[in-house]
Amino acid sequence: MPLADVAGLERRLEHRFGDRPLLIRALTHASYSAEHPLEASQEPLAFLGDAVLGLVVAEHLLDVDPAAPVGRLTPLRAALVADETLARWAAVLALGPLLRLGRGAEQDGGRATPSILATALEAVLGALYLDAGLPVVRTLVGRLAGWPPLRVIG
Numbered sequence: 001m002p003l004a005d006v007a008g009l010e011r012r013l014e015h016r017f018g019d020r021p022l023l024i025r026a027l028t029h030a031s032y033s034a035e036h037p038l039e040a041s042q043e044p045l046a047f048l049g050d051a052v053l054g055l056v057v058a059e060h061l062l063d064v065d066p067a068a069p070v071g072r073l074t075p076l077r078a079a080l081v082a083d084e085t086l087a088r089w090a091a092v093l094a095l096g097p098l099l100r101l102g103r104g105a106e107q108d109g110g111r112a113t114p115s116i117l118a119t120a121l122e123a124v125l126g127a128l129y130l131d132a133g134l135p136v137v138r139t140l141v142g143r144l145a146g147w148p149p150l151r152v153i154g
Contacts, residue, residue, distance in 0.1 A: 002133035005098055012093050013140060017131050027095070029116060031102025039100070040122035049126030052134070053081055080145065089144040094097035097122045098145070119130045 002048045006023060010016050017023045026045050033041035057080045061073050077084065090096065096111035097119055129137050142148075 009093065009095075009098060015128060015132055015136055015140075017127070019131050022127045022131055024100075025125070026119060026127040027098050027100065028100045028121070029105055029110065031105040031110070032100040033102075035086065035102045041118065045123040045126035045129075045130075046119045047122075047126070048129060049122035049124065050081070052129045052137055053086075053122060053125055053141065055134075056138050057081055059138070060142070060145075060147055083114045083118040086121045087114035090117035090121040092144060093121070093124070095124065 006017075006020060006085075009023070022045075025040050026042050027041050028051075029040055030041040030043055033039050054077065058073070059076050061068065061076055065072075096117060099111055099116070101110045105113075105116065125137055125141070128140065
């Protein structure tokens with residue numbers, strides 16, 4: 001991946017990675033890893049990013065309405081972490097063109113597939129969390145979602 005592409009993504013993320021290979025791994029789809037066995041896939045980072053995103057969204061929802069019942073919060077959180085939402089955020093960050101895809105995923109239009117884009121965004125969030133911590137992830141998610149800054153709980 002060209003260094004200029006990575007630097008451009010870092011500008012959009014508003015964070016320069018201390019561990020750039022971590023960011024490249026976040027952009028490496030399992031189909032690419034299957035064809036290049038020495039390249040680790042984004043899947044573990046996406047797993048972590050999903051959890052971090054869930055935390056950030058939960059914090060935001062409680063910040064907006066601290067007394068809201070769980071029955072109202074759960075569907076709101078689900079909507080905010082849905083593939084369609086995450087794919088839109090991935091498009092804002094222009095992740096699609098940067099993805100490292102295997103031949104089959106590339107031929108099937110994987111760069112525009114909502115589930116692939118959503119997973120890539122989760123992986124980027126996981127990598128960002130490992131490289132910079134929760135406050136940086138909070139800021140990025142808030143910016144992508146158009147939220148005002150959080151009054152951090154606790």
